[in-house]
Amino acid sequence: MSASQHDPAARGRATALVLAVCVLWPLLQIAQFEPAVLFDAGNLATLGGFLGTFLPPATDTFFLGFLASATLDTLAIATIGIALAMLIAVPLALLSTRSLSIGRLDGRLRPVSEAIRVCARGLTLVLRGVPELVWALVFVRIFGLGPAAGVAALAITYGGMLAKVYAEILESSDLSPTRALLAAGSGRLAALGYGLLPVASDELVSYTVYRWECAVRASVVMGFVGAGGLGQLMDQSMKMLNGGEACSILITFLLLVMAADALSAWLRRQVR
Amino acid sequence: MISLAALSVAYAGGRRALDGVDLSIAPGERVALIGPSGAGKTTLLRVMGANLRPTGGQLQLDGLDPWALNARQLQGLRGRVGKMYQAPPIPPRQRVITAVLAGRLGQWPLWRAVASLIYPLDIDGARAALAPFDLAERLFDRCDQLSGGQLQRVALARLFYQQPQLVLADEPVSALDPTLARSVAVALNEDAKRRGATLIASLHAVELALSEFSRVIGLREGRIVFDRPAAQLGVADIEALYAGVPYASAPEAHNPDAPSARPRLTRCA
16 A cells, blocks of 8 residues: 555656756757846847837838738738648648548558558658748749749648648547448548538638738748748848838738737637 | 358457357347447447458348448448447537438438538428427537437437438437437337338347347347347346446447547647
8 A cells, every 4th residue: 555655657757857857958058048148238238229220110101002012912922822722731631631531440451542641641741841931932033023932832831731730630630420421331521521520620720820820920031032022021121221110010910910810719700 | 131150350459349149130120239338239230330340250231241342332331321329429510400411421422412511402301300309490500509318319310311221229328318218219119110121229228128129139248148039038138148247347348439549739830
């Protein structure tokens, strides 16, 4: 009895804690991050001076016109990019998920379908393995400066990311409705529509909207390499050391992210 | 017509869920499977539904060996078998009408299944299937607004809409209160009688098995202990079947359908 007085899980937890410290401490040294530097008086003054140039935000109508058209560009890049990414992601996710496997019902191994799954997963990996910024640099050379390069880069990278996470969501959902339908002779796509999507739709929608929010940010970064939109405008403002304009652009980002949040919440309520 | 000869199912560990089962069930029979937890009732139903491949012996459904069929024929065969479960496998956010219409997915072509998701193509059929259960006015409600008993009756309506020639029900009434349990058992039997369909149901409630079904099969440890018309079964047979089973029975045998530990999703960029 005395042996069971101790929580048998304690040793495992202690080991995990020690291990975490052993891994994180050397990594912190390698990363050369020293928080004290942030609060050094000289550095604080430099930072204050830099941030001071951001105020007040630029509000002249000429610049606001530019800002509006750049915002529209960014929204268009992000939205069309995500839409094309979904076109790539949906078939890849359906090919790589195991949830719709009829062979799994009776535990039979089907080498052919397993091979298809591995190929689809491999393709997904390649698509998302190269950062969108690199794709943007490539596509700027094909499409020239402007939003088209951003759209193509987003479609490819985000297609891979969406496919991976869609497949994971489909596999981690409650599969009992799907299995029951497959067991009753339903086809894979019918089982998807009647069994799997009703269970997984809210997660799929919220992840897609979150990715759209990421796409807005990514399209801004790609703007710095010439892919149009707010990023390109930001690049120009920074190069001209115009802090006020940069500040207005940052405020616009913030509003866009807030809008994405609201949209996500609203869409989740709709499918719920 | 279902026939099993020396049929066995062994799991990877060597444990036998079914061990040399010989059984023949004629069309239109209404059979109850009883026996202690872990006796192999669920396994037997999954084998007869062509969802679990036996590891030994012969199985014939309608004179065919399902595992000799190609994938499309096997799918067609499964579409002619209706199944019920203890927990109705219906997505909570699905509407009642969609849940009922899903009964015919095994018979519908894909275009019809997709079109029916956009606009339900057979509203009258679904209403008619729900009518015997006083659920016709809940047609466009979502399933998570129903009680557990109502949900099991939606599953029953789905089964009636499918109109299968063979119904396999795995503990269909175990989660219901006694009155509802009896009414669901009666409805299953009445429907099978009316259509001349075969009904095989596993039950924990022995008195329902004896009063509603025409034939009762007792299973224990993967073997058939008795197989007789309900009228010829005595209290002694039942007591012998459950004799020596501890009150808190061993947990149900390994079930590959049970949801495994779910991986946590990575949501980072």
